[in-house]
Amino acid sequence: MTTPTGMIPTAPGTAALVLFSGGQDSTTCLFWAKKHFERVEALGFNYGQKHQVELEQALLIAQKADVPFHVMDVGGLLQGSSLTEHHKAMDSPHEQNQNLPASFVPGRNALFLTIAASWGYTRQIHDLVGGMCQTDYSGYPDCRRVFVDSLQTTASLALDQDVRIHTPLMYLTKAETWKLAKDLGVLEIVRDMSHTDYNGNRSTYNEWGYGELDNPASILRARGWEEAAKGWV
Numbered sequence: 001m002t003t004p005t006g007m008i009p010t011a012p013g014t015a016a017l018v019l020f021s022g023g024q025d026s027t028t029c030l031f032w033a034k035k036h037f038e039r040v041e042a043l044g045f046n047y048g049q050k051h052q053v054e055l056e057q058a059l060l061i062a063q064k065a066d067v068p069f070h071v072m073d074v075g076g077l078l079q080g081s082s083l084t085e086h087h088k089a090m091d092s093p094h095e096q097n098q099n100l101p102a103s104f105v106p107g108r109n110a111l112f113l114t115i116a117a118s119w120g121y122t123r124q125i126h127d128l129v130g131g132m133c134q135t136d137y138s139g140y141p142d143c144r145r146v147f148v149d150s151l152q153t154t155a156s157l158a159l160d161q162d163v164r165i166h167t168p169l170m171y172l173t174k175a176e177t178w179k180l181a182k183d184l185g186v187l188e189i190v191r192d193m194s195h196t197d198y199n200g201n202r203s204t205y206n207e208w209g210y211g212e213l214d215n216p217a218s219i220l221r222a223r224g225w226e227e228a229a230k231g232w233v
Contacts, residue, residue: 015039016127016166017120019112020069022058024209024221025131025169027194028177030065031186032168033129041125043116044071047078047108051200061193072115081105083198101139101216103198109142110151117155117163126163133169133177145170174224179231196221 016033020026020042033040044058055071062069078084083103109132116128132143141147148165155163169177181190190209195202197211197218204212208225211218 015041015123015125016129017116017123017125018042018067018129019116019131020044020058020062021131022054022056022061022194023131023196023217024181024190024194025133025177026058027061027190028181028184028186029129029131029168030061030067031184031189032180033166034065034067035184037127039125040065040067041123042067042069043119044069045112045115046071046073046075047084047105048075049083051083051195051198053200053202054195057193057195061189064189064193070119072119074111074115077111078105078108099139103216104140107142109140109147113148113151113165114155117159120163121159121161126161127166128163129166129168131169132167133172135171135173173227174220175227178224178228182228182232191225 014037016037016039018026018030018033018040020030021044030040030042042058042062044055046052046055058071059069081104083105109130113128113130120126120128130148132145132148134144145167148167148170152163152165155165169180172180178187178190181187192209195210198215199212201212201218202210204210206222207229208222211221213219213222
């Protein structure tokens with residue numbers, strides 16, 4: 001279990017499987033994993049997301065990091081989100097829960113973590129790494145550590161062995177996530193190669209990377225960069 005400081009537990013395995021979308025958070029986690037584990041693999045998911053360009057960037061980043069990257073096609077399994085129903089507005093409340101944004105994908109992390117635990121089992125990888133964060137995020141309930149803990153217990157019971165889910169960004173703000181990337185020596189990679197913009201925009205380059213401030217993912221990313229950059233001047 002990841003501690004509040006984001007450090008790995010005292011006796012981790014030698015290999016880790018990173019849930020890798022190609023976004024800012026998972027890219028930072030990829031290089032965090034490379035620092036803490038001897039062997040790292042990455043697993044992405046094609047679920048019909050509007051910003052599918054993130055998977056193209058994920059492949060480029062994985063190649064640069066010299067990490068094997070695999071993409072699981074789960075198209076059609078996840079619905080009910082502006083990320084999967086591309087005609088829906090990004091800036092609206094979710095149709096099933098007005099307290100959540102339209103970009104919430106019901107069951108996404110539950111599905112991804114379950115697949116990752118099963119897929120890792122066949123490769124003797126029992127340490128999973130995800131970019132979930134409950135400090136500076138869009139309010140997704142499946143990004144909370146209490147959910148991750150429950151899934152970790154369930155996966156361990158299902159596989160009859162310990163499954164450890166590391167969430168190094170769980171208690172970090174977006175500014176602190178940028179700082180972590182800088183401390184890991186991959187700030188430029190995260191800024192220029194990762195993709196976060198929910199509308200898939202890579203035509204506009206900003207000091208915080210590619211995207212437009214017309215969706216919550218880019219807004220969080222830009223605000224975090226601005227806050228972090230103040231400490232670099």
